[in-house]
Amino acid sequence: MRNRALFLDRDGIINHDYGYIATRERFHFIDGIFEVCRQALAKNYLIIVITNQSGIARGLFSLDDFHKLTAWMHDQFKEHSIAITQVYFCPHHPDGKLPEFSIICSCRKPKPGLFLKAAQEHQIDLNQSIMVGDKARDLIAAQAAGVGARVLMADHPCEAATHVISSHLHLIKLL
Template sequence: MKKVIFLDRDGTINVEKSYLHKWEDFEFEKNAIEGLKELKNLGYEFIVVTNQSGIGRGYYTEEDLVTLNNQMTEKLKEFGIEILECFYCPHHPEKGIGKYKVDCNCRKPNPGMLLEGINKYNVDIENSFMIGDKKGDLEAGKKAGLKSVLVLTGYGKKIEEDVKNQYLIAKDLLDVAAILKK
């Protein structure tokens, strides 16, 4: 069984930018690469799980997203970091608008993307984590049976008070590695 870190993308791996879909606008969060290297050294593998309602809203295409995710994973490979897979939810969060799926179980806080990754990659739930900067990330992890960690990058600082007694909290991905090392 694999020890896996499930990672939100925007605000966790990269700097949060509204409806990011172009590589030239992509920027890694501070300490993201260093943190992923440390987590890899602790024996973790990585799966990205990201809500991408910009597709459902018609702001960019699934092809745009896949291209960006591939560019991110290729860049991470240069640092010795492999991403097992990037799962994404393309659906609009509101019923009846854009590309909305009534029975969508993939949009976080629903655990669909995580459960798919857990099943596909034989994930050891007891020793795996969900890391993100939003409450929906943390809730999806909890619903999938994982321990969740809030990072104070992206939107993380805005929800820290709301979740401080429910979840582990780290400054960034490097701090996550330090916490999990203990």
């Protein structure tokens, strides 16, 4: 039997997006995220984060900074009895300052690479899974990967979205 996943974008869905978040001090959880994840786990969804992190390519923070913040985020979820299965991230951007990350890749959303990698590594049925994002590129990538439910948390529509909601409380009803 294949797994279902609740895919979450990080900045704008898990935490407030102030732009290029690389420290605990700037990382503020959005109200309702822990309840959404508890409900998802209760319904046997894996929790997987899919996030673009072009700040690495731009030289605004390092891979080490990202990994330290991600470890801290995992710990905060554990304190709420929530296990994140895995965080997949893209450190690339074609206009970056660091040559090793300044590339056109298949993992940067709106491309589906991170979803496809997660599906392969965790035996995920993408059609039975849900992606929650705050930007069109999140949903376009999910659609290209074959994710069945694509939820945009915003006040504007997106053709790739199957649902548009305004809060995490609305998301709980979709699970």
